[in-house]
Amino acid sequence: MSEIVIENAVKQFGKFTAIDNVSLTAAEHEFVVLLGPSGCGKTTLLRAVAGLGMLDSGQVTIGGRDVTYLPPRDRNISMVFQNYAIFPHMTVFDNIAFGLKMRRADKTQIRERVENAAKLLHIEGMLERFPSQMSGGQRQRIAVARAIAYESRVILMDEPLSNLDALLRLEMRAELKSLLKRLGATTIYVTHDQIEAMSMGDRIAVMKSGRILQIDAPTRVYDLPSDHFVGGFIGNPPMNFVRGQVQRSGGAYAVKIGDFTLTPGDELRSALTPYDGKLIYMGIRAEAMEVVTTPTTDTLPVTVDVVEPLGAQNLLTARVGSDILKVSTSPDSPIKMGDQVWLRFPLNKIRWMDVDTGRAITADVAQVLA
Amino acid sequence: MSAQAVQPRLAVLPNERERQRALRRLRLRRAAVYIVAVLLALWILLPIWLITNMAFSTPTAVRAFPKAFFPNPISLDSLTFFINSEGILRALGNSVLVAVTTLVISTLLAVPAGYAIARYMFRGRDAVRLLMLSVRAFPIVVLAVPLAVIFIRLGMYDQPVTLALMHTALTLPTTILVVSSVFASVPYEFEEAAQVFGCRPIQAFATVVLPLALPGIAASAILTFVLSWNEVFAAMLLTSTNRTLPAHILYNLDKSSDPFKFAAAFFMLVPTMIFIFFIRRYLFNMWGSINK
Known part of the structure; x- marks a missing residue:
């Protein structure tokens, strides 16, 4: 049993609320990523699970055991730190064996586990070296090896890849993911890199200002952001947001963007009722739009301001009223700067959002409210 | 086009003079820094040298004036x-x-x-x-x-x-x-x-x-x-x-x-x-x- 449950966690530093009543469950074997900008409370939350910073209120349980007030050593967790925290005065072997020695594990067992962990991270030939003789990437590997040699069922990771250069990060990302999957430990992983979060997590918890805005599988967080912030934070380019006015036409609602009209599906009718006559956001991903070069009735005419060839795609920038749209097209698209094109918006790819609160307007929310 | 290409060459001369002056000033500034550093070092090092020099000289040499820059002969008499x-x-x-x-x-x-x-x-x-x-x-x-x-x-x-x-x-x-x-x-x-x-x-x-x-x-x-x-x-x-x-x-x-x-x-x-x-x-x- 190694399920991690955080309930109603609150942590304040003076007047600043770092964690504002957060609840989160990481199921056994699950890989949960805490994603958010700096200062959103993700590291504070992780440290609360590790026991490196006590909560002001709330509860943390690991494997059914209440660990809220236990010191780190009694929680049976391992952790990988942002700056690795590899002890420079110990050899690689002693670093990896550190936790096991503290537990007074038996000598042959220590050797066996350290060698296994080192083999998994491809540093088995370097056990007698000192960390100062190793590169950043290799030190990172020692830190991970130390965490897995400890054989706790919970591994916490605090931006472990943020100090690596881009190429190494890409390599370690895939390697870590497969390694952690094989180990089956429950993992909480903190990062501010949305690509890392998308690529590694079973679920992503997107945090902002001490709260979790959305916790979902990566594809759901990407396709169905529950919040304006989530849509804008995840994805490169971020989700587009264009303001439109809600208008009742007969029994249904339509959204007017300039002269162009979109008709949201019937299931949203009750959800849109309070917005009659008001502005809402139409959120759509850059690759979800269809670009056509001849006008049709269901397309919005735009002028292409910028074309950025990015190799795998050509990114178009267009202006709709005062809002900017980023549209991705195929790299061999003939569209040039200054061209007039028409955009089609598939209704099932659109996420409607409240302009003031930023929350998504969905059929579900309407049912909850009703 | 070819007439214009000649013109920059005329502009080079005053520019070159200014460049030389800037270089001279840069060297002067550097020299000044070194002089101050050397003076500071001497301020500390000369007394130390004097002490060391005298400590290894014979008692006669210590009393002599002007004093030699190196102890000659080197003697441990004073220290003993x-x-x-x-x-x-x-x-x-x-x-x-x-x-x-x-x-x-x-x-x-x-x-x-x-x-x-x-x-x-x-x-x-x-x-x-x-x-x-x-x-x-x-x-x-x-x-x-x-x-x-x-x-x-x-x-x-x-x-x-x-x-x-x-x-x-x-x-x-x-x-x-x-x-x-x-x-x-x-x-x-x-x-x-x-x-x-x-x-x-x-x-x-x-x-x-x-x-x-x-x-x-x-x-x-x-x-x-x-x-x-x-x-x-x-x-x-x-x-x-x-x-x-x-x-x-x-x-x-x-x-x-x-x-x-x-x-x-x-x-x-x-x-x-x-x-x-x-x-x-x-x-x-x-x-x-x-x-x-």
Whole structure:
């Protein structure tokens, strides 16, 4: 049993609320990523699970055991730190064996586990070296090896890849993911890199200002952001947001963007009722739009301001009223700067959002409210 | 097009002159910096050279004028005479005893204090730092005279331990600041990692922080030793029969010959020079300019 449950966690530093009543469950074997900008409370939350910073209120349980007030050593967790925290005065072997020695594990067992962990991270030939003789990437590997040699069922990771250069990060990302999957430990992983979060997590918890805005599988967080912030934070380019006015036409609602009209599906009718006559956001991903070069009735005419060839795609920038749209097209698209094109918006790819609160307007929310 | 291509060549000449002038000014500025640096170095080095030179010269050469730049012949007469003089070895023993006691007490107090200042944000932390430094703001006279009175009343006067306590009071602020800068250079993440992997806080300190801080603590201990070794005023005031080396030398100064003085100065100088050479990196660290 190694399920991690955080309930109603609150942590304040003076007047600043770092964690504002957060609840989160990481199921056994699950890989949960805490994603958010700096200062959103993700590291504070992780440290609360590790026991490196006590909560002001709330509860943390690991494997059914209440660990809220236990010191780190009694929680049976391992952790990988942002700056690795590899002890420079110990050899690689002693670093990896550190936790096991503290537990007074038996000598042959220590050797066996350290060698296994080192083999998994491809540093088995370097056990007698000192960390100062190793590169950043290799030190990172020692830190991970130390965490897995400890054989706790919970591994916490605090931006472990943020100090690596881009190429190494890409390599370690895939390697870590497969390694952690094989180990089956429950993992909480903190990062501010949305690509890392998308690529590694079973679920992503997107945090902002001490709260979790959305916790979902990566594809759901990407396709169905529950919040304006989530849509804008995840994805490169971020989700587009264009303001439109809600208008009742007969029994249904339509959204007017300039002269162009979109008709949201019937299931949203009750959800849109309070917005009659008001502005809402139409959120759509850059690759979800269809670009056509001849006008049709269901397309919005735009002028292409910028074309950025990015190799795998050509990114178009267009202006709709005062809002900017980023549209991705195929790299061999003939569209040039200054061209007039028409955009089609598939209704099932659109996420409607409240302009003031930023929350998504969905059929579900309407049912909850009703 | 071709007419225009000729024109820039005409513009080159005044431009070139300006360039030369800028280069000349740059060289002058650099030369000025070097001259000041050399003067500063001479200010320190000439007396040291004079002392060393005289200490290794024959007593006749010391009294001669003008003095030679190199000792010729090199002679250990002055130094042997100095060491064999009445009371020198005893004073040397006292000096070592006082300096070592000061080092031990000072370091034992500075390690916890320095750690607290480096790691914890407690109320009044800056006030504590300032208060410690303010001890150094008083002239030693102000501290030593009342203390001498107190020590006489307590019957502790004229003992090496007493002087060591006085020296501890004088060196502790510096020692604490150096030690705290040493602890601050050990990332807190190390301690946290140790705690996650099974250490109590005190074990984390002992297994991870202390070994990493040890060279720096040793350096601060040496600094303490040197400060005590060189201190003369409190030593004069707080001892009468058990004088330390500098106090003994100062006491006998007007009765001594020139060769004796130079030999004494050289003898006092050497340990300080050697120790400071080894710990200079840590002293720079204290002021924030880390050179690793």
